[in-house]
Amino acid sequence: MAEVTQVERPVKLAANFPEIAIEGVTKKFREGATALENVSFGVEKGEFVSLLGPSGCGKSTLLKLVAGLSSVTEGTVTVNGMTPKNARELVSFIFQDATLLPWRTVERNVGLGLELERVARPTREETVRQMLKVVGLEKVAKRYPRQLSGGMKMRVSIARALVSRPRILLLDEPFAALDEMSRDRMNEELLRLYLEQQWTVMFVTHSVAEAVFLSTRIVILAPHPGRVAHVEEVRLPWPRTEETRMTEEFEHEVGRISRLLRGVKSGEAREVA
Ligand SMILES: Nc1ncnc2c1ncn2[C@@H]1O[C@H](COP(=O)(O)OP(=O)(O)OP(=O)(O)O)[C@@H](O)[C@H]1O
Numbered sequence: 555m556a557e558v559t560q561v562e563r564p565v566k567l568a569a570n571f572p573e574i575a576i577e578g579v580t581k582k583f584r585e586g587a588t589a590l591e592n593v594s595f596g597v598e599k600g601e602f603v604s605l606l607g608p609s610g611c612g613k614s615t616l617l618k619l620v621a622g623l624s625s626v627t628e629g630t631v632t633v634n635g636m637t638p639k640n641a642r643e644l645v646s647f648i649f650q651d652a653t654l655l656p657w658r659t660v661e662r663n664v665g666l667g668l669e670l671e672r673v674a675r676p677t678r679e680e681t682v683r684q685m686l687k688v689v690g691l692e693k694v695a696k697r698y699p700r701q702l703s704g705g706m707k708m709r710v711s712i713a714r715a716l717v718s719r720p721r722i723l724l725l726d727e728p729f730a731a732l733d734e735m736s737r738d739r740m741n742e743e744l745l746r747l748y749l750e751q752q753w754t755v756m757f758v759t760h761s762v763a764e765a766v767f768l769s770t771r772i773v774i775l776a777p778h779p780g781r782v783a784h785v786e787e788v789r790l791p792w793p794r795t796e797e798t799r800m801t802e803e804f805e806h807e808v809g810r811i812s813r814l815l816r817g818v819k820s821g822e823a824r825e826v827a
């Protein structure tokens with residue numbers, strides 16, 4: 555078995571400052587479903603935290619609370635010391651079912667937010683150009699969504715989210731519809747951007763390999779009601795590249811996290827504080 559390598563933080567932390575603090579959060583829907591019960595954990599500035607857990611354990615609900623799109627029933631969520639609603643400017647959300655406007659070209663989809671904010675055209679065009687470059691889509695700026703592959707559409711929605719220059723990125727299963735090769739490429743691309751932009755990230759996925767490859771930490775949620783079952787530091791060195799997936803350490807981490815997740819699915823997990 556591979557020796558566990560020293561884990562280094564990819565982004566230097568300014569201080570031990572939880573950029574996202576989730577404390578004793580319970581979310582009940584009017585229909586009676588308790589989506590989350592007493593969920594607590596923090597995400598430090600510059601961390602990449604993935605949420606794993608069976609369908610219905612409250613992953614999307616939790617991201618929506620952090621984004622200020624929904625409010626808690628009990629407990630508190632703070633983002634950079636503010637309420638999520640007040641912190642909205644810092645946050646970009648890429649949804650599970652991200653859709654582009656079919657009648658707008660790529661560049662006009664990416665620039666939509668800036669148009670709504672009435673940003674002057676030259677500034678808008680320059681920002682859009684930069685963001686398309688970041689995601690490697692300069693060449694398809696004039697195309698319409700129907701002329702793009704699934705991976706390209708995803709990159710357009712990432713570019714659209716980046717236009718507001720967020721510090722915090724919330725991603726809800728952004729690569730679920732992609733084949734494995736494209737997903738691997740997108741993961742590498744996302745890591746490159748994460749390191750360059752020094753974002754704080756919360757990422758939802760059903761893929762253990764994806765979570766291990768990307769994250770500094772993984773939070774495993776258990777369902778009915780949604781609660782934290784495990785919080786795990788990913789024991790894998792940085793930087794992570796294509797080759798990382800071929801290492802024994804990687805395989806070992808995927809195995810370790812998969813076993814924890816299976817325990818949750820089969821109902822063995824005990825709630826932790
Ligand atoms: N707006 C809503 N009204 C009522 N119940 C809801 C609402 N949104 C979510 N729920 C319920 O809350 C629970 C958690 O849902 P959520 O979508 O957060 O799960 P999830 O972990 O994201 O699942 P998946 O992996 O399938 O995306 C589920 O039981 C769901 O039915």
Ligand SMILES: [Mg+2]
Nearest residue numbers: 613614615650
């Ligand atoms: Mg979901």
